[in-house]
Amino acid sequence: MDIKVKRRLGDLLVQSGKISMLQLQDALRRQKTLGKKIGELLIDDGIVTSEDILQVLEDQTGFERVNLDMINIDKKAIKAVPESICLKHDLIPFGFNENKIKIAMWDPLNIFAVDDVAIASGFQVETYIALKSEIKKHIERYYSDQQVLRAAEELSKERQGDSRNQNQLDEEAFDDIKNAPVVKMVDYLIKNAIEARASDIHIEPYEKHIRIRYRVDGQLIQISTLGIDSLAALVTRIKILANLNIAEKRIPQDGRIITKVGDKEVDLRVSILPTVSGEKIVIRILDRASYKIGIDNLGMNEEELEQLRRIIKNPHGIILVTGPTGSGKSTTLYTILNKLNSEDKNIITVEDPVEYMLEGINQVNVNTKAGLTFANGLRSILRQDPDIVMIGEIRDNETAQIAIRAAITGHLVLSTLHTNDAPSSVTRLIDMDIEPYLVATSVVGIIAQRLVRKICPKCSTTYTASAYEKHILGIDENEDVILNKGSGCAFCNNSGYSGRTGVYEIMEVTREHKELIMNSRNSDALKDISLKRGMKTLGTACKKLVLNGVTTIDELVKTAYLQE
Numbered sequence: 001m002d003i004k005v006k007r008r009l010g011d012l013l014v015q016s017g018k019i020s021m022l023q024l025q026d027a028l029r030r031q032k033t034l035g036k037k038i039g040e041l042l043i044d045d046g047i048v049t050s051e052d053i054l055q056v057l058e059d060q061t062g063f064e065r066v067n068l069d070m071i072n073i074d075k076k077a078i079k080a081v082p083e084s085i086c087l088k089h090d091l092i093p094f095g096f097n098e099n100k101i102k103i104a105m106w107d108p109l110n111i112f113a114v115d116d117v118a119i120a121s122g123f124q125v126e127t128y129i130a131l132k133s134e135i136k137k138h139i140e141r142y143y144s145d146q147q148v149l150r151a152a153e154e155l156s157k158e159r160q161g162d163s164r165n166q167n168q169l170d171e172e173a174f175d176d177i178k179n180a181p182v183v184k185m186v187d188y189l190i191k192n193a194i195e196a197r198a199s200d201i202h203i204e205p206y207e208k209h210i211r212i213r214y215r216v217d218g219q220l221i222q223i224s225t226l227g228i229d230s231l232a233a234l235v236t237r238i239k240i241l242a243n244l245n246i247a248e249k250r251i252p253q254d255g256r257i258i259t260k261v262g263d264k265e266v267d268l269r270v271s272i273l274p275t276v277s278g279e280k281i282v283i284r285i286l287d288r289a290s291y292k293i294g295i296d297n298l299g300m301n302e303e304e305l306e307q308l309r310r311i312i313k314n315p316h317g318i319i320l321v322t323g324p325t326g327s328g329k330s331t332t333l334y335t336i337l338n339k340l341n342s343e344d345k346n347i348i349t350v351e352d353p354v355e356y357m358l359e360g361i362n363q364v365n366v367n368t369k370a371g372l373t374f375a376n377g378l379r380s381i382l383r384q385d386p387d388i389v390m391i392g393e394i395r396d397n398e399t400a401q402i403a404i405r406a407a408i409t410g411h412l413v414l415s416t417l418h419t420n421d422a423p424s425s426v427t428r429l430i431d432m433d434i435e436p437y438l439v440a441t442s443v444v445g446i447i448a449q450r451l452v453r454k455i456c457p458k459c460s461t462t463y464t465a466s467a468y469e470k471h472i473l474g475i476d477e478n479e480d481v482i483l484n485k486g487s488g489c490a491f492c493n494n495s496g497y498s499g500r501t502g503v504y505e506i507m508e509v510t511r512e513h514k515e516l517i518m519n520s521r522n523s524d525a526l527k528d529i530s531l532k533r534g535m536k537t538l539g540t541a542c543k544k545l546v547l548n549g550v551t552t553i554d555e556l557v558k559t560a561y562l563q564e
Contacts (some may be wrong), residue, residue: 003029005423007068008038008109009023009025009037009038009039009056009057009454010038010073010521011107011141012057012060012061013042013048013052013053013056013376015060015062016056016059017429018047018048018052018053018056019042019047019048019240021358023042023047025042027042027045029353031366031537034442037358039053039106040105040271041412044296044456044467050131050132050133051131052303052401054129054130054131057108057109057129058129061108061109063127063128063129063423064128064129065110065128065129066094066104066129066130066448067103067130067132068094068135068137068203068490069132069134069458069489069490069491070458070459070489070490070491071094071095071489071490071491072208072488072489072490072494073092073093073094073095073142074093074094074096075142076096077093077094077095077101077102078092078142079287080120080121080122080123081093081101081103081120081121082120083139084456085113085116085120086135087139088113088116088260088357089105089107089110089113089116089117090105090106090132090135090136091104091106091113091114091117091135092135092138092139092142093117093121093388094128096123097126097364099122099123099124100123100124100125100126100332101121101123101125101126102103102126102128102133102519103117103125103126103127103167104129104130104135104178105127105128105129105130105135105326106130106132106135108127108128108133109131112482113125113544131184133384137165139431140195140198141195143213144188144191144192144195145323145502145541147177149155149186149481151181151184151188151189157221157306162381165381167470174352177236179392180233180237180474181233182230182234182236182237183237185230185234186237186238187240188235190266190283190285191267192215192223193283193285194264194448195262195308196214196216197216197217197499198214198216198285199215199216199218199284199285199287200214200215200282200284200285201213201281201282201283201285202214202215202280202281202282203212203218203234203238203280203281203282203283204280205215205228205231205275205277205278205279205280205514206228207228207277208228208316209225209226209227209228209229210225210227210228210230210234211225212224212225212226215247216493217453217495217497217498217499217500218326218451219495219502220454221452221493228277228278229557231278231279234281235272235278235279236282236283238257238270238272238397239253239255239272239346241257241259242255242256242268242270243255243256244272245271245512249274249279250269250275250328251274251276252269252272252273253270253271253272254269254271254272255269255272256268256269257270257283259556262319263340263528266285267285267286267355268283268284268285268286269283269284269286269353269355270282270283271283272285277322280353280394283285286355291545293331293335293426294335294338294339295309295335297503298332298335298502298504299501299503299504300502300504301544302343303534303536304504304506304541305338305534306445307445307506307508308336308506308510310445310508311444311445311447311506311508312339312340313446313450314335314412314444314445315410315412316408316409316410316411316412317407317412317413317442317443317444317445318403318404318407318413318414318415318442318443318444319414319415319444319445319446319447320394320415320416320425320443320445320446320447321333321414321415321416321417321446321447321449322416322417322418322419322420322421322425322446322447322449323324323416323418323419323448323449323450324418324450325418326451327450327451327463328449328450328500328502329416329449330355330416330453331504331524332447332449333390333414333416334355334356334358337349337358337361337388337390337414338358338412339549340388341358341359344361345387345388346362346384346385346386346387347360347362347386347387347388347389347390348361348362348363348364348381348384348388348389348390349361349362349363349364349389349390349391349392350364350366350374350377350378350388350389350391350392350393351363351364351365351389351390352365352366352374352380352392352393353365353366353368362384364377364380364381366392372392373399374391374392374396374399375396375398375399375402378391378399378402378403378406379402380404382393382402382406382411386561387411387412388410388411388412388413388414389406389411389412389413389414390413390414391403391413391414391415392414392415392416392418392420392428393415393416394415394416394417397432397433397434400429400432400434403415403442404429404434404438404442405440407443407555408438408441408442413442417429419525420446420448421448421523421527421536421537422446422447422448422503422505422506422507422530423507423523423524423526423527423530424444425443425446425448426439426443426517426523426526427523429443436517436519437518439517440509440513440514440515440517440518441519443509443516444508445506445507445508445509446506446507446509447504447506447507448504448505448506448507448508448538449502449503449504449505449538450501450502450503450538450542450559450560451501451503451554452500452501452503452542452545452551452555452559453499453500453547453551453552454489454497454498454499454500454501454550454551455484455485455486455496455497455552456489456491456492456496456497456498457498457548458491458492458498459486459487459488459489459491459492459496460484460485460486460487460549461484461485461486461487462482462483462484462549463482463483463484463485464480464481465481465483469483469553471483472497472553472557473543473546473547474543480499480523481547483546483547483549483553484549484552485552485553486498486552496552501545501547501550501551503538503541503542503559504536504537504538505536505538505541506535506536507526507530507535508530508533509537510529510533512529512533513526513529513530514535525558534552534558538559539556542555542556542559543556
């Protein structure tokens with residue numbers, strides 16, 4: 001073995017000047033009682049950083065550093081080394097070089113770890129170094145994928161050739177529930193979806209197979225397929241978790257699962273729909289952290305934030321957030337409520353359903369079967385002496401009428417509408433048979449929004465805009481314009497995108513707006529006034545993001561350009 005590998009990390013850090021001999025001796029003394037590695041002790045004490053250690057190892061030992069976010073990890077390598085070895089030694093296999101398996105390690109001087117990998121995989125080992133945090137993240141991601149696939153294989157094997165009828169299968173789903181492959185399958189499926197930052201899990205039955213997809217950053221990605229014989233067990237398990245009727249297969253059912261993944265409490269909404277091939281399941285994963293982001297992190301620029309702050313300072317009136325399903329309206333509403341929440345305010349919401357429990361706010365779930373509709377709930381709320389009221393959605397004339405009256409009588413009302421832009425929301429309310437003078441008196445601000453995918457920061461590249469792209473951006477074709485796009489990497493699953501940000505169109509209702517609303521229903525005239533007053537359209541806001549290298553022309557065309 002190379003003499004360099006036998007050297008100890010402490011000696012290398014002293015030799016490179018990162019620590020003194022006294023600091024090393026002190027760490028060695030404490031190591032005997034604490035049982036930690038030298039590197040961990042020095043990092044915990046703030047003497048060195050992870051980057052310092054990696055730099056020293058790279059310089060002093062000749063081990064090459066690898067950025068795991070930027071490479072496509074070979075799943076055959078993952079299969080060759082058990083997860084237990086990876087967790088024990090903080091390493092991950094990521095590929096092959098002829099008859100050698102390549103592994104990224106936090107501590108490449110650990111010869112026992114190298115031996116364990118060689119014995120388990122049957123390959124010689126080629127060692128690289130990587131940050132411990134990166135290694136842990138990729139172990140969770142790739143071994144979670146493997147767990148889903150293994151559980152799927154076990155489930156398919158268990159169900160193949162099972163001739164028992166459906167009722168027998170449903171009844172036996174309760175037996176030996178702890179060790180059943182279907183339990184592992186569902187657990188791994190949920191864990192894997194959370195690791196992949198998915199917002200939804202789709203389990204879709206077809207004639208001969210089940211397709212499983214995740215929605216990540218608004219796009220559906222196929223994860224795996226199962227034999228159709230696994231459907232009964234999957235549906236039964238999810239119904240049990242969501243406290244639904246396992247015997248009822250003819251009508252849609254909705255339920256809720258609250259579970260823990262690691263230290264994180266996860267709220268899941270389950271929707272089951274009978275189709276011709278069986279029951280389709282969609283599980284919505286509610287990220288509680290997204291509702292505590294603060295208005296400064298919504299993705300608005302300084303001008304838009306100032307507009308929003310002015311609107312929410314109104315003591316009474318209606319603030320509307322508009323946009324299609326999945327445009328981030330709930331996140332914006334909850335963020336505003338968090339901002340307004342204080343001891344001297346009585347805030348009550350009526351939602352369908354309550355997506356996130358907010359401390360200090362009274363929240364009511366719509367229950368149409370019991371007669372608790374938005375309108376009925378709103379009537380009751382107004383007898384509870386509220387300062388601020390949030391209605392999940394204004395769907396009909398009755399709800400709109402009560403909301404308008406509440407705003408006029410001194411309450412601040414927040415709600416959502418499904419419209420394409422801010423000015424057309426006024427027209428929508430008038431179309432609901434609300435008198436124009438009531439709309440003019442009550443509405444104080446309208447926020448139209450969309451979500452666009454952000455270019456992956458790891459693989460972002462620049463290129464010169466084409467004539468077509470310049471035309472879309474409204475730029476002279478003779479002008480040189482540099483744009484960004486993602487080339488695709490392991491970090492973003494080769495999509496070129498990672499995460500989403502909001503695009504906003506904010507209309508503050510001024511005296512000029514009020515006069516126009518009372519005298520005309522023309523949303524184009526409202527738009528013209530708003531533009532003169534400084535409103536930026538969704539298209540303009542999105543174009544700015546494209547020019548700033550945040551998103552792409554494709555996202556612009558998809559989300560805002562066609563609305564112009």
